[in-house]
Amino acid sequence: MAEGNWTRVSEFILMSFSSLPTEIQSLLFLTFLFIYLVTLLGNSLIILVTWADPMLHSPMYFFLRNLSFLEIGFNLVIVPKMLGTLIAQDTTISFLGCATQMYFFFFFGVSECFLLATMAYDRYVAICSPLHYPVIMNPRTRAKLAAVSWFPGIPMATVQTMWLFSFPFCGINKVNHFFCDSPPVLRLVCADTALTEMAIFAMGVAILLAPVSLILVSYWNIISTVIQMQAGEGRLKAFSTCGSHLIVVVLFYGSGIFTYMRPNSKTIKERDKMISVFYTVVTPMLNPIIYSLRNKDVKGALRKLAGRKSFSQRW
Numbered sequence: 340m341a342e343g344n345w346t347r348v349s350e351f352i353l354m355s356f357s358s359l360p361t362e363i364q365s366l367l368f369l370t371f372l373f374i375y376l377v378t379l380l381g382n383s384l385i386i387l388v389t390w391a392d393p394m395l396h397s398p399m400y401f402f403l404r405n406l407s408f409l410e411i412g413f414n415l416v417i418v419p420k421m422l423g424t425l426i427a428q429d430t431t432i433s434f435l436g437c438a439t440q441m442y443f444f445f446f447f448g449v450s451e452c453f454l455l456a457t458m459a460y461d462r463y464v465a466i467c468s469p470l471h472y473p474v475i476m477n478p479r480t481r482a483k484l485a486a487v488s489w490f491p492g493i494p495m496a497t498v499q500t501m502w503l504f505s506f507p508f509c510g511i512n513k514v515n516h517f518f519c520d521s522p523p524v525l526r527l528v529c530a531d532t533a534l535t536e537m538a539i540f541a542m543g544v545a546i547l548l549a550p551v552s553l554i555l556v557s558y559w560n561i562i563s564t565v566i567q568m569q570a571g572e573g574r575l576k577a578f579s580t581c582g583s584h585l586i587v588v589v590l591f592y593g594s595g596i597f598t599y600m601r602p603n604s605k606t607i608k609e610r611d612k613m614i615s616v617f618y619t620v621v622t623p624m625l626n627p628i629i630y631s632l633r634n635k636d637v638k639g640a641l642r643k644l645a646g647r648k649s650f651s652q653r654w
Contacts, residue, residue: 348508348527351437355424355517356612368425371616374624375418381627382407384641392640398476399465400637402458403630405485406587409454410623413447416440417619421517437519438504444518444619445496448595449546454488455588456550456557462581463557467564495542502538506530517612518619522599543599551592558585583630590625594618 356364385407389400420440423429432440461481465472503521506528516523521539525532561581594617631637 348434348510348512350431350433350512351519351524351527352513353420353424353430353432353517353519354513354515355421355430357424357430364425368422371418371425371620372422374620375414375422378414378418378620378624378627379411381624381631382410385627385630385637388637388640392643395636395640398461398481399458401481402454402461402485405488406451406454406458406626409447409451410626412443413451413619414623416443416447417518421620424517432519434504434508437514437524438500441503441519441521441524442496442500444520445499446492448492449495450489450492451591452546452550452595453491454485455584455591456553457484457488458584459554459557459588460484462584463561466561466581491546495546499539499542502535503528506532506535516615518615520615540600547592547596547600551596554588554592586629587622587626590622591618594622 356367359367386404389395389404417440420429420432461476461484464475468475499521503525507530508527509529511527514523514527525535525539528535558581594614598611598614598618631641
């Protein structure tokens with residue numbers, strides 16, 4: 340529908356990595372496809388193992404199972420469409436499809452931010468109050484904490500998406516990214532978006548920095564408690580149980596804060612796309628690897644599951 344010299348946008352074109360040579364795009368497709376398959380397999384195994392093995396029914400593995408669910412959803416929202424733009428050059432996405440992708444991207448991303456903070460609190464209780472840990476983190480409490488972690492994603496994703504897509508989009512419809520993220524889509528709005536940019540920044544502070552603050556407080560108390568431990572073996576075990584979570588926190592929040600907390604973050608460059616690849620594609624693959632390689636219980640459960648499957652196949 341034409342209005343003056345503008346034409347209403349009914350679909351968007353994802354520029355993805357179109358500026359790169361075709362050979363590089365083919366290589367990226369194979370790389371991202373491999374990462375995608377490893378991510379689905381790794382996180383599915385974490386869910387299966389922590390669900391099937393009674394020894395892994397503790398709160399820590401309950402939250403790890405929730406994290407794997409989030410990572411699978413996060414990947415399903417972003418990667419299939421990105422692979423399509425690389426191999427089939429299927430770069431178009433409908434107006435509704437773009438809004439839907441953005442909604443679920445924010446939903447899973449916000450939920451993961453709060454879940455990582457919840458996991459830090461779980462480690463804080465386990466190390467600083469070990470005798471009260473089973474009572475404090477009982478099944479009812481951890482279910483409530485998981486619900487509290489998932490819930491903020493719903494209103495924040497709804498407000499962000501509905502607000503942004505309530506603006507008029509006209510003329511240029513090329514999104515300079517491999518998915519519908521708010522900064523590149525906001526560039527296509529033909530209206531004053533100053534207030535929206537301020538609101539997005541404020542939400543970014545709440546989504547990223549508030550959980551980070553909770554994580555820092557939790558780990559400050561954890562480190563203070565560990566330093567006071569007399570047994571070296573106890574210190575090693577405490578740092579080992581927290582090490583995997585801390586690595587995931589640094590990878591996820593570090594790339595997220597760099598992307599959304601910088602001035603003029605509305606301008607997307609090729610470097611920014613690669614950083615986005617890191618927290619949308621690479622980090623979900625690393626999570627099960629980090630947790631399984633650094634965790635004897637998970638490795639033992641995987642061996643038992645593999646042995647049980649091998650035994651059933653023989654008979």
